[in-house]
Amino acid sequence: MSDPRRSPAPSKTPPSIAPSFIFFKLNNKTKNQVEKKAMAAALSGVSLSTPRGVISSKSEIPKAPKRSLVSWNTKIGYGAGRMVAVQPVHSTPTPSGISGKVEESIEKAKEACAGDNESGECAAAWDEVEELSAAASHARDKAKDSDPLEAYCKDNPETDECRTYED
Amino acid sequence: MWEEHIHEETYQCFRRGKGGNPDSNTLISDTTTVICLDDYHSLDRTGRKEKGVTALDPRANDFDLMYEQVKALKDGVAVEKPIYNHVSGLLDPPELIKPPKILVIEGLHPMFDSRVRDLLDFSIYLDISNEVKFAWKIQRDMAERGHSLESIKASIEARKPDFDAYIDPQKQYADAVIEVLPTQLIPDDNEGKVLRVKLIMKEGVKYFSPVYLFDEGSTISWIPCGRKLTCSYPGIKFAYGPDSYYSNEVSVLEMDGQFDRLDELIYVESHLSNISTKFYGEVTQQMLKHADFPGSNNGTGLFQTIVGLKIRDLYEQIVAERAASTVEAAKV
Numbered sequence: 327m328s329d330p331r332r333s334p335a336p337s338k339t340p341p342s343i344a345p346s347f348i349f350f351k352l353n354n355k356t357k358n359q360v361e362k363k364a365m366a367a368a369l370s371g372v373s374l375s376t377p378r379g380v381i382s383s384k385s386e387i388p389k390a391p392k393r394s395l396v397s398w399n400t401k402i403g404y405g406a407g408r409m410v411a412v413q414p415v416h417s418t419p420t421p422s423g424i425s426g427k428v429e430e431s432i433e434k435a436k437e438a439c440a441g442d443n444e445s446g447e448c449a450a451a452w453d454e455v456e457e458l459s460a461a462a463s464h465a466r467d468k469a470k471d472s473d474p475l476e477a478y479c480k481d482n483p484e485t486d487e488c489r490t491y492e493d
Numbered sequence: 494m495w496e497e498h499i500h501e502e503t504y505q506c507f508r509r510g511k512g513g514n515p516d517s518n519t520l521i522s523d524t525t526t527v528i529c530l531d532d533y534h535s536l537d538r539t540g541r542k543e544k545g546v547t548a549l550d551p552r553a554n555d556f557d558l559m560y561e562q563v564k565a566l567k568d569g570v571a572v573e574k575p576i577y578n579h580v581s582g583l584l585d586p587p588e589l590i591k592p593p594k595i596l597v598i599e600g601l602h603p604m605f606d607s608r609v610r611d612l613l614d615f616s617i618y619l620d621i622s623n624e625v626k627f628a629w630k631i632q633r634d635m636a637e638r639g640h641s642l643e644s645i646k647a648s649i650e651a652r653k654p655d656f657d658a659y660i661d662p663q664k665q666y667a668d669a670v671i672e673v674l675p676t677q678l679i680p681d682d683n684e685g686k687v688l689r690v691k692l693i694m695k696e697g698v699k700y701f702s703p704v705y706l707f708d709e710g711s712t713i714s715w716i717p718c719g720r721k722l723t724c725s726y727p728g729i730k731f732a733y734g735p736d737s738y739y740s741n742e743v744s745v746l747e748m749d750g751q752f753d754r755l756d757e758l759i760y761v762e763s764h765l766s767n768i769s770t771k772f773y774g775e776v777t778q779q780m781l782k783h784a785d786f787p788g789s790n791n792g793t794g795l796f797q798t799i800v801g802l803k804i805r806d807l808y809e810q811i812v813a814e815r816a817a818s819t820v821e822a823a824k825v
Binding site for chain 2 (some may be wrong): 381420423424425426427428429430432433435436439443445446447448449451452453454455456457459460461462463464465480484
């Protein structure tokens with residue numbers, strides 16, 4: 327095995343050295359636009375705690391990290407993101423039909439629980455919210471799979487069109 | 494044929510076309526059919542609302558039909574399986590499912606009914622801690638219109654009594670449990686980004702030999718990062734040892750932290766034993782294949798990959814044994 331210290335460390339891991347930053351893709355431009363950017367957003371929002379030893383200065387974050395051979399963390403995933411005060415931007419919007427249903431179900435759940443929040447009706451109503459939220463998430467995944475740019479970048483992550491930039 | 498089943502509370506079953514073959518596990522996907530147990534809802538969304546029961550409640554599910562159809566598939570008979578539509582909340586026209594080599598059943602109640610349970614050759618339960626579940630749901634739902642921290646919290650809390658009563662107890666029956674917990678590498682971490690993941694493996698399960706680290710049956714704590722391997726913050730930590738789980742004897746392998754580089758993964762793989770790989774580096778290769786999947790760089794990805802290898806191994810043993818007994822029968 328080669329000595330890992332000999333080669334420059336792939337700088338793919340700003341989130342782990344600087345947990346007060348989160349990386350998410352801003353892909354709200356039209357699909358035809360070939361430019362795709364990920365943005366490092368400094369979140370000055372509520373932070374329950376800042377782990378010790380954190381490098382929180384913005385200048386510490388590499389400007390344009392190259393994708394390493396192991397392209398971890400290039401997509402927003404289960405583990406990415408803060409628990410608090412984060413409004414993740416979905417790169418692919420939820421199809422409007424499902425999106426409306428989610429919103430409507432939340433309103434109904436609040437109503438159903440207004441009288442008694444331990445009733446079966448209340449639980450069933452929030453269960454519907456969960457079901458629709460999961461369905462919305464799956465619909466977004468599906469839409470992403472059918473996005474030609476996403477598909478191209480999956481196979482060609484090193485090309486200019488698919489580079490992600492930070493700030 | 495054998496079955497494995499997965500419980501997944503945080504995410505619905507993935508559907509990728511008819512008779513869904515998820516591409517999530519390339520080790521076995523060409524021989525596998527996945528069925529989603531939500532398809533056995535006996536009450537549709539309106540019915541559940543009228544009766545005031547959640548989908549987690551056994552009363553909303555048809556276990557007789559579930560058992561009949563899983564049994565038929567295991568016996569090599571095709572079935573017309575209902576399809577539950579998560580968007581409309583209604584049952585769509587059924588689809589024909591032909592008996593596959595490997596049948597995976599996934600959903601909320603794979604181990605609830607003892608008849609279904611007894612059909613399974615191997616079972617897995619994904620046990621997501623409350624902290625991580627909350628973080629994942631925020632990640633999933635916060636951008637959704639209408640959702641807020643309060644609505645996400647309310648939804649989890651409203652479903653919790655049924656979850657505790659009907660879903661969580663199933664983990665005692667699982668042959669492997671994957672527990673997903675917050676990290677201990679970062680003091681007071683509440684970010685939910687770095688994870689500590691445990692793979693709890695039952696001892697004495699036919700065709701399944703638990704993975705171990707260095708010395709089978711010993712208790713070991715291992716930090717691979719050091720002179721030979723450099724890791725970035727917050728590092729990687731492993732633990733391994735015997736334990737008991739719901740009064741069953743188990744082996745537990747734990748990983749805290751995440752892989753940032755290829756050499757870390759290879760280094761770890763080379764120190765694990767009984768991983769049922771066919772060549773050196775197969776775990777690493779599998780994980781790289783799925784590098785764009787969430788969790789692919791931490792214990793969730795590592796342990797799911799290992800479980801995938803174990804399932805392939807189990808399948809091959811069962812097929813081999815069946816072939817041998819056929820030859821034996823022919824001799825008589």
